[in-house]
Amino acid sequence: MMNEKIDTLVIGAGQAGIAMSEHLSSYNIPHIVLERDRIAEKWRTGRWDSLVANGPAWHDRFPGLEFNDVPQDSFVKKESVADYFVEYAKKYNAPIREGVKVIKVERNTSTSGFIIETSSGVIEAKRVVSATGAFQTPIIPAIAPKDKNLHQIHSADYKNPKQLPDGAVLVVGAGSSGVQIADELMNSGKKVFLSTGPHDRPPRSYRDRDFCWWLGVLGKWNMAAMEPGTEHVTIAVSGAKGGKTIDFRELANEGMTLVGRTKSFNNGKITFENDLLQNLKNGDDNYLSLxxxxxTYITDNHLDLPEEPNARNVFPDAECIKNPIQEIDLVQENITSIIWATGFSSDYSWLKINAVDENDRPLHHRGVTPEAGFYFLGLPWLSRRGSSFIWGVWHDAKYLADQIEIQRQYMNYHHSSE
Incomplete structure (x- = not known):
């Protein structure tokens, strides 16, 4: 049986793969997109039930299609985001094959390009784009206690408060996922402890403009790399409840118990780093600096935007901030569940080529790897700060399609004998 052959193979039919397909089609580059599940499956089943997009509908979309039947300043429900990508794929006739898993990618030693082993057969491609994204393997740190009496899950497996047993909850990680889950659990009536590490917390909106707008006009979406020392700083922002600035002091005043970074578990007790106050201060500084x-931007550009002095009001410190907790007894506090909102790692074990380093981290510049013809798309900071957002991945895909077309033109060159 002959192997199927194609110019370019795209792996993954989430936002990255669909954007890639659109731009390849604009160059009439023959390609197929393989998706092991359904289109945009992570949006449907890979997150909690109440998740909405973190950016407003006018911003978190591709240029070629708006969200239907929703206010453009609203935050779209996850199922509607998935439906949007299905509609977008149809709009551009994306050649997507669902239910096909890529098992291995290796160099084609008999000619140029790659051999791709899949669950439905072998494909030969001159070029391959990995659009599998960054949220692949949930990370639960090694410090997690081996306690069968504790219900422990990663945030990727959290759906709603009803799946947790009675009792208090420790949420470890205060980025967007952790803080939204902690807030939902508290509102459901649970006692919640939130382990709060280094974070940025931009205003959801300020002076009648969403923070996505502010990051745009201030040029912050186009930052090419993280500032030194901020690699482990998460961002706490949410579109939940119609969009509201996350304020950890406000959450503490509402009854949430804030603690520092989780340090260790020993003999039924949890210890925390003495960094809560510094983490909160750094988050506040980030908020105020924006x-x-x-x-300054409003003044310099003579914009008529309303004043918002209340944005600088500070909630009083709750007891957990005045006297940070360094240790908790699980039994005494009746903590029966831990949710690890501690991020993801990548799994590129299926790549048998020179595209990742010894720690399985992608090797690339703006998605172009040292392995000629192989590309990454959909990774955070692929080319800039906005790369992992819906609109950002669309622009990264355009750049990669440009690079692929340039290489095709080189390969089509024929020396003139004249």
């Missing part, structure tokens, strides 16, 4: 930059 307000300052926004005010």
């Amino acid at each position: 307000l300052d930059e926004a005010d």
Whole structure:
């Protein structure tokens, strides 16, 4: 049986793969997109039930299609985001094959390009784009206690409060996922402890403009790399409840118990780093610095945007902030569940080529790897800060399609004998 042959193979039919297909089609580059599940499956089943997009509908979309029947300043439900990508794929006739898993990618030693082993057969491709994204393997740290009496799950497996047993909950990680889950659990009536590490917390909106707008006009979406020392700083932002600025002091005043980074578990007790106050201060500084930059921008550009002095109001410190907790007894506090909102790692064990380093981290510059013809798409900071957002991945895909077309033109060159 002959292997199927194609110019370009795209792996993954989430937002990255669909964007890639659109731009390849614009160059009339023959390609197929393989998806092991359904289109945009992570949006449907890979997150909690109440998740909405973190950016407003006018911003978190591709240029070629708006969200239907929703206010453009609203935050779209996850199922509607998935439906949007299905509709977008149809709009551009994306050649997507669902239910096909890629098992291995290796160099074609008999000619140029790659051999791709899949669950439905072998494909030969001159070029391959990995659009599998960054949220692949949930990370639960090695410090997690081996306690069968504790219900422990990763945030990727959390759906709603009803799946947890009675009792209090420790949520480890205060990025967007952790803080939204912690807030939902508290509102359901559970006692919640939130382990809070280094974070940025931009205003959801300020002076009648969403923070996505502010990051745009201030040029922050186009930052090419993280500032030194911020590699482990998460961002706490949410579109839940119609969009509201995350304020950890406010959450503490509402009854959530804030603690520092989780340090260890020993003999039924949890210890925490003595860093809560510093983490909160750094988050506040980040928040206030954006307000300052926004005010300056408004003045410099003579914009008529309403004043918002209340944005600088500070909630009083709750007891857990005045006297940070260093240790908790699980039994005494009746903590029966731990949710690890501690991020993801990548799994590129299926790649048998020179595209990742010894720690399984992608080797690339703006998605172009040292392995000629192989590309990454959909990774955070692929080319800039906005790369992992819906609109950002669309622009990264355009760049990669440009590079692929350039290489095709080189390969089509024929020396003139004249």
